[in-house]
Amino acid sequence: MLQATAVLYGYVIMSLIVVSKSTAWRAIVRRVAAFLFVTIIGASVTVMFAQQRGGGLGAPVPPSGATVQLGQLKLPAGFSIAVYADNVAGARSMALGPDGTVFVGTQRGNVFAVVDRNGDHRSDEVITIASDLTQPNGVAFRDGALYVAEISRITRYDGALDFTKQPAGAAAALKTTVVTDKLPTDRPHGWKYLGFGPDGLLYTQIGAPGNLVDRGDPYATIVRMKPDGSAFEIFARGVRNSVGLAWHPDTRELWFTDNGRDMLGDEVPNDELNVAAKPGMHFGYPYCHEGTILDPEFGKGKSCADYAPPAAKLGPHVAALGLKFYSGSMFPAEYRKQLFIVNHGSWNRSAQVSHTGYRVMLAKLQNNTVVSYEPFVEGWLQGGRQAWGRPVDLLELPDGSLLVSDDRASVLYRITS
Numbered sequence: 001m002l003q004a005t006a007v008l009y010g011y012v013i014m015s016l017i018v019v020s021k022s023t024a025w026r027a028i029v030r031r032v033a034a035f036l037f038v039t040i041i042g043a044s045v046t047v048m049f050a051q052q053r054g055g056g057l058g059a060p061v062p063p064s065g066a067t068v069q070l071g072q073l074k075l076p077a078g079f080s081i082a083v084y085a086d087n088v089a090g091a092r093s094m095a096l097g098p099d100g101t102v103f104v105g106t107q108r109g110n111v112f113a114v115v116d117r118n119g120d121h122r123s124d125e126v127i128t129i130a131s132d133l134t135q136p137n138g139v140a141f142r143d144g145a146l147y148v149a150e151i152s153r154i155t156r157y158d159g160a161l162d163f164t165k166q167p168a169g170a171a172a173a174l175k176t177t178v179v180t181d182k183l184p185t186d187r188p189h190g191w192k193y194l195g196f197g198p199d200g201l202l203y204t205q206i207g208a209p210g211n212l213v214d215r216g217d218p219y220a221t222i223v224r225m226k227p228d229g230s231a232f233e234i235f236a237r238g239v240r241n242s243v244g245l246a247w248h249p250d251t252r253e254l255w256f257t258d259n260g261r262d263m264l265g266d267e268v269p270n271d272e273l274n275v276a277a278k279p280g281m282h283f284g285y286p287y288c289h290e291g292t293i294l295d296p297e298f299g300k301g302k303s304c305a306d307y308a309p310p311a312a313k314l315g316p317h318v319a320a321l322g323l324k325f326y327s328g329s330m331f332p333a334e335y336r337k338q339l340f341i342v343n344h345g346s347w348n349r350s351a352q353v354s355h356t357g358y359r360v361m362l363a364k365l366q367n368n369t370v371v372s373y374e375p376f377v378e379g380w381l382q383g384g385r386q387a388w389g390r391p392v393d394l395l396e397l398p399d400g401s402l403l404v405s406d407d408r409a410s411v412l413y414r415i416t417s
Contacts, residue, residue, distance in 0.1 A: 013133060057347040058408070059387035066388050066408045073379040075415070079331070082211040082375065084403055084414035085114045091405040091412055093193055093243075093322070095139040095146070097161050102395065102412065103129065103146055104405065105139040107191055111148055113164045114412060121401070121414060125162050129174070130156065135187075137243070138194035138204060142227060145188065147179065150193035153231070154179040180229040184219065185211070189241040193322075194325035195262040197253045202227055211262050214286050214298055221260040222256065222276065237275045238283035238307060244322040244393070249337055251368060253277045255311070257320035257341065258288055260289055266349050268291050270313035271320040273341065273370065281308045318357035319344035322397040324391030328400025331417045339363040340376060340402065342391045354384025360391055377404070377415070 073081050085091075090106035097103065102114040111130040114123045130136065130148060139151030146160035157163075158175045166172070180201070184190065189207025197203050201224040208220040222236040222245070235254075244257040254276040260269040269289035276283075284291065284307035286298040291309035296304060305366075314320045323341040341355030358381035365374040382388040389409040396402055402415040 001245050019042060028150070046301070058345050058390060059358065059381060059385060061408070062382060062386040062388055064323075065311055066410075068411055069379075069388055070357050072101075073377055074375075074383065074386075075377050075385070079415060079417045081404075081413050081415050083411050084116075084121070084373075086383065086410055087125060087410065088112055088114060088126055088405070090407045091410055091411045092137050092392045092407050093139050094333065094403060094405055094412075095141045095194075096397070097141050097146075097396055099161060100398060101161060101164055101302040102397075102403065103139045103141060103160070105406070107135050107137055108137045111136050111146075111305065112161065113372050115164055119387075121399075123412070125164075127168075129160060129163065135191045137191035140194040140196055142196050142202075147194055147202065149316070150192045151187060151190040152183040153181040153187045154159070154194070154202070154204070156227075179227070180225065181230065182232075186219075193243045193245055194244040196227075197224065197254065198247055200227070201231075201253070203227060203235065203245055205239060205242045205256075206376075207208075207239075208285065210284050212295070212297065220285050222254075231323060233279075235279050236283065237280050238281075238287075239274070239283045240285040244320065246323045246325055246339070248275075248368070249325050249327055251277075253368075253383075255323065255325075255339065257314065257323055258283065258285070258310075259319055260316065261295070262348060263288070264293075264296075266353050267316050270310075270316050271309035271318050273312040273314055273323075273339075274309075275285075275311045275368075283308050283310075284304075311362060312373055314341065314361070314373070315343065315356055315374070317346040317349055320357075321396065322405075324394040324396060324402070326396065326402070328396055328402075330340065330400025331402075335340070335362075338365060339370075340394050343393060344406070345381065345387060355381055355387065356388060357381070360386050360394070364369045377396070 021302045087220035090108040091104050093105040095103045104112040113127040115125045117124045128207045134150040136148050136150050140147040146157040175176040186209035188209045192204045195203050203224045206218045221234045224235045225232040241259040242256045246255050258272040260271050271341045287302040288304040321342045321344045326335050341361045343359050345358035346355045360376045363370045381387045389406045391409050404413040
């Protein structure tokens with residue numbers, strides 16, 4: 001959007017220079033042009049830097065900094081939250097090894113292994129598994145190997161668990177195998193989420209490379225492949241930017257979040273919770289948003305009835321990311337098979353309205369239908385204006401506790417009951 005604005009300003013300024021007959025007026029126009037150029041380019045650099053740093057722009061950090069304030073977090077009665085690991089810089093997607101090791105992807109170039117060696121439910125060490133990667137947001141673990149998704153490449157790291165057990169500085173380099181390096185290189189919405197489905201296939205998404213674009217396949221899709229990268233296929237279309245995949249424990253259907261487009265206003269469109277019951281479904285983008293709103297540009301001649309409606313509307317600009325069906329026994333029975341969803345938090349709502357999101361939500365289901373959607377953990381956002389943390393993803397540990405990653409405070413939290 002900023003780049004497009006820069007181009008528009010450029011055309012306006014050049015037109016004014018051309019039509020201006022006064023030398024003094026031309027000088028003024030040139031000074032204005034220089035100011036606008038610096039402002040727009042500076043804003044563009046700020047956006048790119050913030051995206052690369054992992055926490056995004058979002059609500060400003062309070063004067064006290066992005067420091068953990070557990071006392072500000074509110075949960076239902078009977079639940080507690082504590083720091084499981086700190087110094088996990090830019091912590092985003094998580095995956096679990098069979099021995100309880102938690103692998104963490106980031107947008108800052110590193111992949112970490114978080115290890116609790118003594119079983120006290122607090123990490124003892126944060127180990128760098130890989131570094132200098134291109135936004136390695138997605139992680140998944142299967143059959144002894146860690147899979148890492150960068151923007152255009154998925155790589156398998158064999159022996160990742162053995163690597164974490166070797167003394168610091170003495171660990172041999174991990175064996176890596178490229179699963180695929182054929183994914184698009186576009187950075188906007190290019191970071192990936194990884195997950196193995198119940199069919200044994202590896203799923204990820206290819207986001208739309210902009211706020212509102214129609215580039216055709218493979219953009220704005222969810223794709224899947226065999227663990228070796230073969231049999232690559234598009235599973236779903238019309239998905240603008242999903243950074244969370246989960247499979248229902250009974251139906252085995254894929255549920256996923258999708259971030260709605262910007263620049264239609266502060267209150268529309270909603271982010272979506274969608275269900276892909278079968279391959280080949282289309283979820284509307286860029287033609288229809290939240291199941292009912294035809295896009296002013298791309299929706300001409302289209303009908304929202306032609307696309308799969310969302311299972312739930314998650315709120316405007318909340319940046320719904322990770323989600324997880326709870327399958328453990330630690331939480332009360334009514335939480336079993338219910339869906340937790342992270343709201344990472346809005347980034348560009350107007351100054352006159354408050355930010356939204358920055359919380360963990362609970363979607364309650366009956367007969368595979370969402371019947372309620374309410375906050376489960378909130379308090380990262382203070383007064384609607386500042387946020388000291390931004391939750392990203394969820395991971396259930398073997399004991400039934402629930403981890404939450406935070407890419408602003410760079411920690412993992414553990415929720416217990």
